[in-house]
Amino acid sequence: MAKKDEAKDRLRSRFQKGVDKAAEKYVASIPFDWRLYKQDIAGSIAHAQMLAKQKLISKKDAELIVSGLVAIQDEIEQGKLVFKPELEDIHMNIESRLFEKIGDVAGKLHTARSRNDQVALDLRLFVKEAVSETVSKLRDFQRALLDVAEANKTVIMPGYTHLQQAQPVLFAHHLLAYFEMLQRDVMRFQDCLKRADVLPLGSGALAGVAYPVDRDFVAEKLDFGEVSANSLDAVSDRDFVIEYEAAAAMTMMHLSRLAEEMVLWSSAEFGFVELDEAYTTSSSIMPQKKNPDVAELARGKTGRVYGNLLSILTMMKGLPLAYNRDMQEDKEGLFDTVDTLLSTLEVFAGLIKTLKVNAARMQTAMANSYILATDLADYLVRKGLPFRQAHNVVGRLVQYAMSKKRSFQELGLDECRSFSPLFADDVYGITVETSVAARSAIGGTAPARVAAALSRARKLIKVSNER
Numbered sequence: 001m002a003k004k005d006e007a008k009d010r011l012r013s014r015f016q017k018g019v020d021k022a023a024e025k026y027v028a029s030i031p032f033d034w035r036l037y038k039q040d041i042a043g044s045i046a047h048a049q050m051l052a053k054q055k056l057i058s059k060k061d062a063e064l065i066v067s068g069l070v071a072i073q074d075e076i077e078q079g080k081l082v083f084k085p086e087l088e089d090i091h092m093n094i095e096s097r098l099f100e101k102i103g104d105v106a107g108k109l110h111t112a113r114s115r116n117d118q119v120a121l122d123l124r125l126f127v128k129e130a131v132s133e134t135v136s137k138l139r140d141f142q143r144a145l146l147d148v149a150e151a152n153k154t155v156i157m158p159g160y161t162h163l164q165q166a167q168p169v170l171f172a173h174h175l176l177a178y179f180e181m182l183q184r185d186v187m188r189f190q191d192c193l194k195r196a197d198v199l200p201l202g203s204g205a206l207a208g209v210a211y212p213v214d215r216d217f218v219a220e221k222l223d224f225g226e227v228s229a230n231s232l233d234a235v236s237d238r239d240f241v242i243e244y245e246a247a248a249a250m251t252m253m254h255l256s257r258l259a260e261e262m263v264l265w266s267s268a269e270f271g272f273v274e275l276d277e278a279y280t281t282s283s284s285i286m287p288q289k290k291n292p293d294v295a296e297l298a299r300g301k302t303g304r305v306y307g308n309l310l311s312i313l314t315m316m317k318g319l320p321l322a323y324n325r326d327m328q329e330d331k332e333g334l335f336d337t338v339d340t341l342l343s344t345l346e347v348f349a350g351l352i353k354t355l356k357v358n359a360a361r362m363q364t365a366m367a368n369s370y371i372l373a374t375d376l377a378d379y380l381v382r383k384g385l386p387f388r389q390a391h392n393v394v395g396r397l398v399q400y401a402m403s404k405k406r407s408f409q410e411l412g413l414d415e416c417r418s419f420s421p422l423f424a425d426d427v428y429g430i431t432v433e434t435s436v437a438a439r440s441a442i443g444g445t446a447p448a449r450v451a452a453a454l455s456r457a458r459k460l461i462k463v464s465n466e467r
Helices: 003-011 021-027 030-054 059-077 090-110 116-152 171-196 215-221 231-236 239-265 293-316 325-353 358-365 373-382 388-406 413-417 425-429 434-438 447-466
Strands: 156-161 164-170
Touching: 030 090, 030 116, 030 164, 030 293, 030 447, 059 090, 059 293, 090 116, 116 231, 116 239, 116 325, 156 171, 156 358, 156 434, 164 171, 164 358, 164 434, 164 447, 171 239, 171 447, 215 231, 231 373, 239 293, 293 325, 293 388, 373 434, 413 425
Parallel strands: none
Antiparallel strands: 156 164
16 A cells, blocks of 8 residues: 555545545645644654653654654755645654654654644744744834833824824824833733643543653743643643634734834825835825835735634634534634734834934924913813813813814913903913923823833833843
8 A cells, every 4th residue: 555545544544435526625725734844843853852751652653753853854944845735734644654754653753642642842942932023023013112102202292082183292202102002012911821731731632641741840941830720621622722813803903003104104194204215105107106005914914813813713612522623714814913913013113213204294293283372271171271171171172263264272361261260471481392391291292201201111122021
């Protein structure tokens, strides 16, 4: 019998009839789960070493298995190993190749193991690595935000609610808002790691294994913090995958909001920032265009990450315990989410690093608005007027100024006093600079508070790097 047929026979030993070709292609996961080869081989090596330690196989057999697995990994990384769809998945492709390299000794590797706990192990190893890389790229992005914030820490811009000018804020304060969002994202991924950091190997197909295995030994070899407490749960849940995808969806939402602002701010109507040519494209027919494609794609790719999360939630919601083949659908969405998030973080960090800020345009935008209205109300409050009355007075003053098409600074004192006798010459000392300086409560946009926030942010990243 040909080796190819021997491999298929090991997979279908109970069956007398060959699998339908269309069905064979339909059930195969090797077109995408080949990405788990490193994790699968690492898990198999640790498992073989444990089997030898527990005298379930000989030390010589374990060494032969390990050397064969190392050689297979080299073959995969050199592009020499051709994966076979008829072997369904990465586990059987590696096992089949191991048989070809070392003979029947390869059959001893699957002692005290099922593909159910094997794939759960591979996915947990993958998610752990993905979390580490994700946090690293989040930190890079945070550093990019801090660099731009510090380089423009005196720049004042209009702050918005409902996309209407509201109150002046420091540009650095605005960017620090995203730093805080990303900081929570970091914490979510770090928290996700706690749930992923549980060894499922040793759970078998669903009921545990009938061999004296040492799960703690394997956990130590693979750097897991603990072993699973229930074999059914270990092989049948993917909440750690869902948690990564949920955290990724939240991060992409934050990136998408910043992307939206980059699109708006770089438009001719705003002109607050200029995006570097490396992160924009030209139009095929309009030579004046500088399209913010990177920002737009970051905004657009958020939808696919949401879709991946919804897909796995929907897939898992109706599954009885324990493993079901539906769970093969957990991988493509996860891989796509990891790839999308990591690439978005990387390219968007570059976009932010090369951002040019137009402080003069921001100043002009505020000069032509009534952004200091709240400061006028606060001015009247300090003169003794209850805030609600002050709000009413300034509201009528805004309406009057708009009807005259004049700014507050262009109104005469007599005009202001016609709305309240509390207005005096010192009202003309209210500027965007005094406005931001006045917001000195913790978390506010006052320069001293923002300087402290920048310092705190740097320390947060430094402490994270030292861990």
